[in-house]
Amino acid sequence: MATRKLYVGRKIREIRESHKVTQAVFAERIGISTSYLNQIENNQRPVSAAVLLALAENFQIDIGAISLGDDDRLLSAVTEALADPVFDNYKPNLQELKLITQNAPGLARALIACHQAFRRSSEQLASLDDRFGQSSAFNEPTPYEEVRDFFHFVDNYIHELDIAAERLAGELGIGERETGAALGAHLESRHGVRVARAAADEDIIRRFDARSKLLFLNPYSPTATRNFQIAFQIAELEMGEEVTALARKANFRSAEAFEICRIGLYNYFAGALILPYQLFLSEAKELRHDLELLAARFGASIEQVAHRLSTLQRPELKGVPVFFARIDRAGNITKRHSAAKLQFARFGGACPLWNVHQAFETPGRLIRQLAETPDGVRYLSVATELAKAGGGFNAPQRRYAIALGCEIAYAGAFVYADKIDLGNRAAFDPIGISCRICERTNCQQRAVPPLKRKIMVTPHSRGAIPYEIV
Template identity: 65%
Template sequence: MAVGKLYIGRKVRDLRLANQATQQQFAERLGISVSYLNQIESNQRPVSATVLLALADKFKIDLSDLSGAEGDRLLSALAEALTDPLFNSQAISHQELKMVVHNAPGIAHALIAAHQAYRHNSERLASIDDTLGRASAIVEHTPYEEVRDFFHFMDNYIHEIDVLAERIADEIGIGDQDTHAALCAHLENRFDIRINRSTDARDLIRDFDEERRLLTLSPYLIPATRDFQIALQIAQLAGDEIINQLLDKAAFRSSEATEICRMGLHNYFAGALVLPYGRFMTAAREVRHDLDLLSARFGASIEQVCHRLSTLQRPGQKGVPIFFARIDRAGNITKRHSAAKLQFARFGAACPLWNAHRAFEAPGQVIRQLAETADGVRYLCIATQVTKGDRGFHTPRQHYALALGCEISYADQFVYADDMDIGNRTAFDPIGISCRICERANCVGRAVPPLKSRLVIDHRKRGRLPYHIG
């Protein structure tokens, strides 16, 4: 595979400092001059293939760990923030944005946070809501969004938790025996907690009585949800120390954000326990990422499988870079993550031409799509509709579309690519990230004009859109 130009000066510098080496010592180990190393670290020159191989050989690192995935996420978020009309007077090129992301990621994060605070300030002022006049509430983005960004920029992979969960899974035999039996036995033997399934708990999914050492679960949970809740209880007990350390390091602005993140880390731990990293990734490769087969093998829901596939980013043992999203009927993206080049918009709905929206029209089916974004990158996209909720005629249920995909270069590792004409460029549908930042000038699916473009109105003519994008 050809190696493109990589400006990874910050990563090279961090690696050198982690090895407590001077530039002279580090350059000697790589077999390059000090001046060349200095230029690499300051992002004045890209690393060559020779230097990449030397880094892998001398410092035993995975070349995929030096990829630009983290930079892609930050670049996408920064570019979206700068489409705001607030910055109309500033003509900032894509190359300038890349320089900021590569050389000063801290400044990029700060600018994104500042824009988010400005955006919430404007929204609250416009609606004259109850928070008007309370400065701290106006200038800070919501705790939920702060936590969302935490997981986003962690690449949705938490190494310390993942490794611990996998070790426990190996110890108790997840994958070698019935998952439910293994989780129940561990909960009782290790933590002296019994499980009760009481009809009185119908309105609750789970209820832990610490004093009585009793975990009560609704008797109407499907097996996958039931086992996940047991794993969640183990996560709260076994992962407490590591999670507290992660929360201290994250230094959230409010206790509310801290507790929201704690819940997210508990959920992450539970998912990593019932779908242990090594076994799950091996199985995914064996069945070519067949969601139904993975669900059956591990006794997990389709959503749990999709979410876990998007977290397979362990250094030195990465899975296929996948994007994953969960979308409700109104088009709101309620979960989002991308280890691929495609990055979801931080605000607004997803592209209406994306196949995820069609999943609601065909419950139980897998909808496939070949798609190409405006930057010319092509993807295999799959989507399916799922229903969540307890059993019972009067029980309300939630309906979501799950969207999953990868760049087309990985399509052969997915069973869903079989018989698709991936070699034919005309077979790819043009999609975008969201209308507000998409530059496609003549898109039939456009809902709103792009923020950064000038609109030209010709009252004599009407095309697909009632305006021309200048």
């Protein structure tokens, strides 16, 4: 497979401007001509390996941080938007799309927002029949969509909160002593708040009574859940100003989105507190990303561990770029993030050939899959079904599956790659992102035709799907 050319002009320009030097000075320090640097910054020429090494040596730049990040997410989202039939008369090539996302990311995000508004309008109007005009908010993203996109485009990493959480974790000895005891002791000594058992008939996970300074927790919740809720309460009491400032900077359209984001940021701090960055990253490498061992090591749940692995995007100290998703039995993706090239569809469900669906058939087991997307990129994917309970035999259980994975180039860092022939291309299942944008023509699990392709229906014959893609 040919090496992918790297056009990262905007990032190179940002590095130069952050050091406040001219093109001539910058070019001289990395050993190239000023005209060559100008071409790189304008994405007229790709960055060579020699230039990347010179940047790392002279400016202490993380090469991985240059080649991965926001551009891949934007490229995926723009590609999906332009696959809509409304753009039938415009078919940009990959180079055009890269020029937009790399040189004009603000314009790319504006296009995505417009497409989202168009889809919401179309779906709402189609369902209203003759009741048009009942709502003025059809073109508005839902609050949860706004917040989802906020975390998506900051790479699911909030530096200020992560650093503060790691500092506090060090003070409390998280990772060296029992987490719940450390968090509870801090909550009481610092804030005078005691942890109490919620009443048996109180259907809650957490409830804070500021007047009595009591934090009520469901006594039947798993230990990892109770620890997380104590950490959340610490975040709310200690990080309120920082969280509010971060949410305000996002300029959300609605008060609901603002409040949802604040809760999301408190959750982020809580996760970073019980799984402190550098200690967790070190243990993840040593244990080769074994989810069960990491969960036992930190007294966390498998989902908390998998989610935290997807946030290890600290500049100069990044973890393995992974994708992470949580999916319910109906196929809805309820959590998603990818630091890898694999980007999840913003509309519709996940590919039915992805092993996260199979996890529901094998509860309690971790299942592995080698997968290849239509662009030729290959992945290792690990999935398992999880259940959340906490109320005894008669209480309902929430069941869902999670998936975690990486590109094959990083698979050796995962215990789940052991005893698998990564070099056997026949072992890789062909998966897509979403049927509506997948270009595979011979998939027997296809739910709908690809948006940009025509179909042919023949009454005298049919295959696994009732049409041909032409």
